[in-house]
Amino acid sequence: MSAEYKFINHTADLAFDVSADSLEELFLEAAKAWRISVVGDISGKALSNVMLNISADSLEELLVNFLNELNFLLTTKKWLAIIFNNIVIDKTNFLFSANCTGFHVDNSIEIKEEIKSATYHQMNIVNIDNKFSTRVVFDV
């Protein structure tokens, strides 16, 4: 079981390549890269739960919607997702659900990047020899 992300050089925005042994891990690793991008490597006591239920018309759209949901929760609800439990991805109907725990952020936590949105640019989720991978580009 392994998953990793790697930020890539991008002139204007923020991009990373991510890979994992499963689709579920791929989503979690992408969430980790998003979190590192916006608040850095911080941890906090997970105090509250949010149930995430996300739908889409493709796997790529599902990943975009998932990352945008995390971004919305942070920038508008001031709530940072930390841990994801009971993750289920329906690959046929493009549904994602997870029980997410996190905490409300206060002014002591600096939000480093204003991410407008995750984009579809160069996003292509592939499974080669049971290794899932894609590129994620954020418009910042």
Place this chain on the structure above:
Amino acid sequence: MDVKGIQLEKFRENVWEIPKSNGMLVPGRIYISQKMLEHNLFDDEALKQVMNVAHLPGIEKYSLAMPDIHWGYGFPIGGVAATDIDDGVISPGGVGYDINCGVRLATTALTFDDVKDKLQNLITKLFQNVPTGVGASGAIKKLSRSDLKNVLNKGSVWAMEHDLGNQNDIIFTEENGTMRGADFNLVSERALERGADQLGTLGSGNHFLEIDVVDEIYDTDAANVFGLSLNQIVIQIHTGSRGLGYQVCDDFLKVLQTASKKYGFDLPDKQLACAPIKSQEGQDYLAAMQAAANFAWNNRQVIMHLAKKSFLDTFNIYESDLKFQLVYDVCHNIAKIEKHKIGDEEKELCVHRKGATRAFAPGNNQIPTKYKSVGQPVLIPGDMGRYSFVAAGTEKAMEETFGSSCHGAGRNLSRHKAMKIAKGRNISDELKEKGIIIQAKGYKTIAEEMPQAYKDVANVVDVMHNEGITKKVAKLRPVGVIKG
């Protein structure tokens, strides 16, 4: 010329064409100098995007790119495309996430000598009054739902009704600050939530409020008409529709991806999702996009009001002494229904300008009466260490670019590379040595936005000037900047 496998044919000194191929409905046409093309940082991905845009159903004449072209999402930044409103499409990829990101320029009666001793105080006051940075909020009290509805439906008129602007501000804003087809009801709850407390905030990244000195005048007549004179203190505000606009784009990309499948469009890029302009999906996006555009005009209007207040407080003068006048407010991320000539026929088109500025010619009935003799002011900001330009629209722009010109410098270095280069340096002090005071939320922004990180905007402006698309009117030199 071959740019990484893409063939470009020289059409004029600074105009290059990509011939139609592989499903392109029209050729690509790029306004750029050979030197800029040959620059080793030139972006082949952006050229591919020019070709991709040429696939949009109903596209007329050319898929255009201005000299500040660099890659974006769907359209390149600097991309312009016009589609026939009867059989053409509208695409959020041709507008961008920051709907109606734009620039406004205001003049004052002050000269550099009047402000130089209190410049630091002014910058501090501006920084206190105008919220900056990621997720900035609270410039004015959080909007009620009814206010938010009026902001989105009425545009800048809302600000005027709330003593945050005046009739003059309306006259000198593109579209008079109101896109009349805007519909609050088509903006999602999520978008409203993202925008509710962000009116009057700059945000982060390349957005700024800048105090400039008019440093050079190229066209005295046009400068006089625009109210610009040497050594005069002016301000530029660059921001857009904040979280509300980002969310409208995101919401409608999904709607239009479904629509693209429904109408059987074969598009080379998901970010070019589109729908026929006259379809329900197209009309809904247009109305929601217009609502976000109205939010952006109010945003810049409120910031201008806060800037005026900062000047009055700092210099302890009356409004009649300050004479704060809006020169113009231009949007550079927008789609608009406009009439343009195609051959001998005048047609109604949906003109997408993504990182491109409207540049209407003298006499055009869409520009303020005051500017009809010289053309529309075109505002082209550069980086915070060098200069910005004011130009004017021309008849040639109407003939060749659907009345459009460039919008800025474009990045030269990635933000990561800029941070690396800035390591061990103090960019604020370097700017101070050049007579520029900067205040930002954090050093990261200052480093990422350092002058070196941007291309020289003079090269961009010169291409459009030399090709007769816009003519240079004045150069502005920054003396104070606030950023997120």
